[in-house]
Amino acid sequence: MSAMKAPEFFFHGQGIWPRLLSPLSAIWQVGAAIKRKRTVTHKAQIPVVCVGNLTAGGTGKTPVVIALVQYFRQAGFKPHILTRGYGGKLTGPVKVDPSSHEAVDVGDEALLLARAAPTWVAKNRADAARAAEHDGADLILMDDGHQNYALAKDFSLVVIDRAYGFGNGRILPAGPLRESVSDGLARASAVVLMSGGDHVETTTWRQPVKDAGLPVVRASLEPGIEAEQFSGQKVVAFAGIGRPEKFFSTLESLKCDIVERQSFADHHLYTPDEIMKLVETAAIHGARPVTTSKDMVRLPLEARSMVSEIPVGLIFENPRTLDEVFADLISRENQHNG
Numbered sequence: 001m002s003a004m005k006a007p008e009f010f011f012h013g014q015g016i017w018p019r020l021l022s023p024l025s026a027i028w029q030v031g032a033a034i035k036r037k038r039t040v041t042h043k044a045q046i047p048v049v050c051v052g053n054l055t056a057g058g059t060g061k062t063p064v065v066i067a068l069v070q071y072f073r074q075a076g077f078k079p080h081i082l083t084r085g086y087g088g089k090l091t092g093p094v095k096v097d098p099s100s101h102e103a104v105d106v107g108d109e110a111l112l113l114a115r116a117a118p119t120w121v122a123k124n125r126a127d128a129a130r131a132a133e134h135d136g137a138d139l140i141l142m143d144d145g146h147q148n149y150a151l152a153k154d155f156s157l158v159v160i161d162r163a164y165g166f167g168n169g170r171i172l173p174a175g176p177l178r179e180s181v182s183d184g185l186a187r188a189s190a191v192v193l194m195s196g197g198d199h200v201e202t203t204t205w206r207q208p209v210k211d212a213g214l215p216v217v218r219a220s221l222e223p224g225i226e227a228e229q230f231s232g233q234k235v236v237a238f239a240g241i242g243r244p245e246k247f248f249s250t251l252e253s254l255k256c257d258i259v260e261r262q263s264f265a266d267h268h269l270y271t272p273d274e275i276m277k278l279v280e281t282a283a284i285h286g287a288r289p290v291t292t293s294k295d296m297v298r299l300p301l302e303a304r305s306m307v308s309e310i311p312v313g314l315i316f317e318n319p320r321t322l323d324e325v326f327a328d329l330i331s332r333e334n335q336h337n338g
Helices: 018-036 059-073 108-114 125-134 181-186 206-212 223-228 243-254 271-284 300-308 319-325 327-337
Strands: 047-052 079-083 120-123 141-142 155-161 191-194 216-221 233-238 257-263 288-292 308-310 312-316
Touching: 018 233, 047 059, 059 079, 059 108, 059 141, 059 155, 059 216, 059 312, 079 125, 108 120, 120 125, 125 141, 141 308, 155 181, 181 206, 191 319, 216 319, 223 308, 233 243, 233 271, 243 257, 243 308, 257 271, 271 288, 271 300, 319 327
Parallel strands: 047 141, 047 155, 079 120, 079 141, 155 191, 191 216, 233 257, 233 288, 288 308
Antiparallel strands: 216 312
């Protein structure tokens, strides 16, 4: 199962398509409002921190969640992660087991998250929260879910890609927005402004965030120490993520010689034939086939030894702002443990 690639008009200019699709955006908003009104919200007995976004496609939520696992562990918490398991067939709640589950079962993001902390996949977030509590969690991190009202959130971080902001500012399907910017930011505790290594930044996000009075946590994805071995080497790069160009920019920052690059749809499930073609292309050029951690878990098992993974980690550039956002929560935890 692969997600469709977002059309260019989502991010660049207005054009005819956004105008033609605007009536459908109004229908989308009405449908979302009806769904929200009908949803019964469950309040968990432990804190819930949601990491979401306002746009369709990848903004970097998953690496933010992984970084927050370490952040909250250092503060004394035992966090568990909840995710919908996009691309997987299991409806849950099920605790992800990387040794037995595949991407077709729980989705690629769940497998990646399970490397960091106990991870639960469930269509119903309230059921997953109950399962996590029963399993010993004392804090829940939601990967996505800002527009999901089945589980009450104590904190909501909205991740914004600093290169694309809110795109053309229109709601699906005329633009990338899942809801209006003002409505989405009104429920947020803070904004996480993500950089993917391309050092491009739009300014369209600034005024709405300022008007909402939200703190801004700046974050960036940086190659792990293991990635330094690829510096100066020839590579055939491929990625099926929200913005593959982020991955290619990372390789350029490592001074890799990219002899060929291929982009696939987000969450693309690779076939053995596709991987063999990439491996053969790399052999012709005397290069190494490389991809992202998120793509690696979607490769056929027999093909993973043929491809190298380029690990990246998230760095909070102004961690004191993050400390201020969670100050009361961490203070309560310290008092509880003290």
